[in-house]
Amino acid sequence: MTATPDQHVPTDQPDQPDPWPALWALCIGFFMILVDTTIVTVATPAIIEDLQADVNQVVWVTSAYLLAYAVPVLITGRLGDRYGPKNLYLVGLVVFTGASLACGLTTTIEGLIVARVAQGLGASMMTPQTMAVITRVFPAARRGSAMALWGAVAGVATLVGPIAGGVLVDGLGWEWIFFVNVPVGIVAFVLAWRLVPSLETNHHRFDWLGVALSGVGMFLLVFGIQEGEQYDWSTITGPITVWRLIVAGLVVLALFVWWQARNRNEPLVPLSLFRDRNFSVSNLAITTVSFAFTAMGFPLMLWAQLVRGYSPTQAGLLLAPMAITSILAAPVAGRLTDRVHPRALTLGGFAALGASFVLLSQVLAPDTPLWQLVLVFGLVGLGSSFLWGPLATTANRNLPPQRAGAGSGVYNATRQVGAVLGSAAIAVLIDARLSANGLEFSPSEASGGTSLPAQVAGPFTDAMAQSLLLLPAVLLLGLLAVLLFERPRHFGAAPAREGVPAGAAADPA
Template sequence: MTTAPPVPAFKPVTDRPWAALLALCVGFFMILVDMSIVAVAQPQIMAALDADVNGIVWVTSAYLLTYAVPLLIAGRLGDKIGPKKVYQAGLVIFTAASVWCGLSDTIGELILARGLQGIGAALITPQTLALITRIFPPERRGAAMGVWGTVAGVATLVGPLLGGILTDSLGWEWIFFVNLPVGIIGLLLAAVLVPTVETHDHRFDWVGVVLSAVGLSALVFGIQEGESYHWAPWIWVLIASGVVVLVLFVWWQARTEGEPLVPLSLFRDRNFSISNVGITAMGFAVSGSMIPIMFFLQLVGGMSPMRSALVMVPMAVITGVLAPIVGRVLDRVRPRNIVALGLFGYGVATFWAGFIFRPETPVWQLVLPTILMGVASAGIWAPLAATATRNLPWHQAGAGAGVYNTTRVVGSVVGAAAIGALMMSRLAANLPGVDTQNRGPEAHQLPEFAREGFARAMGESIYLGAAVLFVGAAVTLFLADSRGQRGTDSPGPQSSSAPRPVDV
């Protein structure tokens, strides 16, 4: 009979854990706000930099691509040289890249700067959770994670509103320049308040990093550029090559001994595997749909960035109100009842929004699907994250959370590319020969003759997100009932107070 390994005794590393958490939340808040703040300003960026729709999609895809690839190895890098150092390095890179974004004169330069931003975000994200588990004892981590989750919710609400205010009053550049003072404050707070913790040596699977980067980049480039090159044969070869390289990546992970990037043994747990499918679907739909939604509200509806952001506020508010309630009932019901219903509801809301995207649709009707999105979101983000790692052995919980978050970001980058490609295809079909690119320094409402076709193209493009959500909902119906269960080698009662990984 084997016994579980003893639980390492917690060693305090600071006498100011809450102050350290405050410092970490500054950087975490900054990168979360940046994910939503950019979406509001995209029509203005397209006009100011004389870009086309494909270029604007790349502004999002470049960030997500360079965010996804280093995410798994960044956590181990923090373990090896210290999470504080890696966190500070990520802040420096992210802040410097933000300034570069604001100073960009061409869409190509902005795409490069956004790619550098993604690398900074990938360095920051894993260190926040790692440091929380090192700073707080098990019995206080739940409260700390509650603060961390609240910061994520507030960032979701603040991002679009701040983006609207800055874009309307100062210009799109300031959605990036605002990160400079925040980044400097975050660096100073981290230097003073965040403790230096013990490090551990790690081996790095550089072959896995290269394979994942090449495969994902080829797949995303092929999908997103397909319409621009009329789906030439070499585009299909590129997409197929990306898939082959990703399959090779999985094979390499299976044969890698020691520390693979993705421990495939995690996927033996049914709920972990299914939860990853669910979060991939959610990442795909949410990230991919933001561009057509904002384009419709501003270029067809004639809304200012601020007003278009206000349309999305009910979703964030309702999610924030309902999420704690859902959290309290999650342990008392089957997870599939909440998660599958949430994904199905978000899919219905997305399809509903696409169906009513018409120039004559009143604003109050546009708000209704966002309310349903808010209700559905409360049953998706936290419940899926909790279900994913609930049954994993305690020593695999960190690796499971890292893989889960990477899966979400991969879903996001593929979704942005796929929905962006469909958006360009539907624009070509609904407005043949019509140039819908905004000219001049500011975005403006499209001429009346182009609005109907443009609105239909935006609505039809987000149907893809709805379809993927319906598939995710069907798959999550197979989630097993895990109420009252823990990992098979859980270290006992002390582990029950440790936080469940939270989706970032």
């Protein structure tokens, strides 16, 4: 059965099967692809040694994945609308799992980079479908709990990556950060095949010009931002410079928006999505959250390994309090998301997260007691629990089912752009603060293995602590944005007073 783009596909009939098993099945694959955005970080020294690569080449192991993940995600979200989110999710899972096997088997750095591109493409097919399925199988009044699980998976996966990477690299070798995906991917495929429903598709006229403009624009922008530090924000080759790529990307994306407004048939991204204020605010807010979490890992892992002398596993375990707190708090946040105004929840989340990063920058020292770090990282996990899930829920709660794929694609694209901005910005800031503190090496030259001399450890720690202050500054933008949240429609109208129609006095904000 198919539905036209203007038809509303009901999702909350009483005879529908329980949607929770489908969500759990999807979250296994979603967790796996998000872990792979950060798991490679702690394996960098091992990859350099084993594949005889230089630092810039290994940077591409992560850059290639992020580029291939971020650039097509607008398109793959819409493909899920057309061919069915379950079908596209399963295809992406096969691509991702096969590419993971290729990553572990490769013997050259070039082969690893190519396999990571395939991994990123698989991830870009999977991610929008998870949110689209939630939007379509859970009624609006129950999406908060579902999105809380989705958000918890996103937050915990970001934190678990370095932990899992450290354990696998120390115990089995860097190849196993990829091999471990193969059995997980097989299990995820079987569960998704059996438990995820085949939802109605929509007949779309595919916007091929929009596909081309969005793909080229996203590639130029993301590549320029991501590789800016590597090329010292200057010339890449010939007349091509980092800033020209970024400007070109912005121009092409502006043309994309213009075309979406002019396209009278069916645009790739219906701009009407942004008429929903909550959708627009959520997209801006998640960009700042993704920025902060991506940026946090770099200075923290450098400090843990170079100043404290921790192994990759020990450094990754510093994040365990975040993961534990996030897991415990996510169900509470989910229940509240269905009943409490999103402005209140997300304001608390942003306040807790921003305060925790300010506190971390103040307590960070060569001899910081471990209990202080545990408390700070626990607060990070608590704050994130009231952001990942509630923001995703609020972004998509008001969208009709036939727009679920487009909305999910936009939301995940902005989240990925936030991650790229965070990685680029923190690298530039760390380099600047190291120079300001009298240290001459750049972050790309710092690798694990031995602790820094005592006379250097203090200035190095100061540079890392000062860099962390970028995070609350960016999160402040997200906090200001969520002040604009409106009252969700599913809250319903206020009880009717005598002589007043139901809903006439409903609080619009």
